[in-house]
Amino acid sequence: MSFRKFLFPCSLCLATLVLVFVWRESNVSDPITQYLLAIQSIQRGLHTSLSDALRAIQDDGFRASLILIMLSFIYGVFHAAGPGHGKIIISTYLLSHGSQVRRGVILSFAAAMVQGLTAIIIVCSAFWFLSLSMRQTQRIVNHGEVVSFAMITLVGLYITCTHILSVQRKGTVSNKIANSHNHDTVECDHNHGPNTKDLYKELSIRSFIGIILSIGIRPCSGAVIVLLLAFSLGHVVAGLFAVLAMSLGTAIAISLLAAFSVYFRRTAHRIVQSKHDTRHLVGVIPTILGILGGGLIFIVGLSFFISAITAPGHPFR
């Protein structure tokens, strides 16, 4: 309960902060345009401030490092406040699968932190073990993007297939019970195979990890460039803390979206339950939503994967 009490004021403060910045930055009419352009503009400004802060560490060590870490945190929040594939996957998963707010937040935090750690692992290995240049390292990161999209596609496929199989097994098990399992009087302690609850449990843990890894394997582009410049300028420790702060900012922003998705689903569920004519659908809806959600994750992942592998060369990549 205390967790929820803490979550709501925090989310309200953060959202207000983002909206105030957006309102200050924008002078166009349409709210979506206003929002998108303002987010881009703020990111652009932060990008310059991040490189300035990294350069300032040379002369003003500790203070500039603190500024860098603070800016990185803000960059993380704003980076996550814009559109992104990770957010689609997490919100689709949580909207289509029943979950607690706490689990949604854990999922978001884990995905964001894995993204930060991937950036750290790639950049550290490239610099220290492989002695690659900044541009060579960036190319490796670009390949990570393709792997991430492929994994998202597989996770989507896995979720969909598991839901379809669970419907089939449920049918088979209930048929078996109806047809051949009439030893009511005998104590029955043998296993009839996994029940639906077990299947969902298994599904959620596996797909949970799948989602975290598939999103996390593609490091945040902002984290990679900050880390690369930090390594290149010799400010390794400041760079590592900056990336962790950035991941924390991203994690908080994405977990808000996760929490909202969970509330959204619960509200929809309650509405369905409260109506007499739709109440009988309550048992079927989770399965349908699960199949649709998994399918959507699969389609999104596949479209990203195809566009990533078919994209022609770029003069600057």
Add this chain to the structure above:
Amino acid sequence: MPRAWACVTAAWFLILSMVTPTVAHPHMWVDLESRVMLHNDGRSIDIYQSWLFDDFFSTAVIEDAAVHPDGKNTGIQQEIDRIVAALEPYNYFTVIKHGSKTLSSKLVGDVEWKIIQNRIQMKFSLAVDKHNGLETQHWSYAIFDPTYYIEMLHAEGATITIEGETSTKCNSWIEQPNPSSDAVALSQSTTLDNNPDETIGRLFAETVHVNC
């Protein structure tokens, strides 16, 4: 109340996810400067451009160039030559329009570069091809990366100067990007195709209008 607020916000995020190109984040930033030069009584037009690359990209190029056997400057020059050659098929990320017609252009003179506070600046001019009988009284140009990998913008409040004999008769203004309505229709075009008017980059591009 929190629940209603949560629903609105979730819907907002979902709408955002759908209307916007989700894989399109700029990874590079270029500060633009441009001006128009009129020659032969306005019959020929040059667009001068200066691209100031961001610190991260510039540092990466300079770092690579530093290990070049012929020295840093040769290394940077080679990279600039490579970029210019690679940009040619994309008309140097410049789309020049007269009404609905796209005008072609070509690079004139040398591409110059220098380093300003750790950032590489690249300067070049494009000559607008007017040999198709158009009286370009009102025309426009936009400089953008079709894939939106690079965000290319003039400084806030920048003005476009027009130089040349007939320049006093001309005026110019920068139209800011307004991606709202088009974004919905074009959200899936993530490729660098031959028609930059149907790409993500176009949605976030400024348009410079020139009226003579």
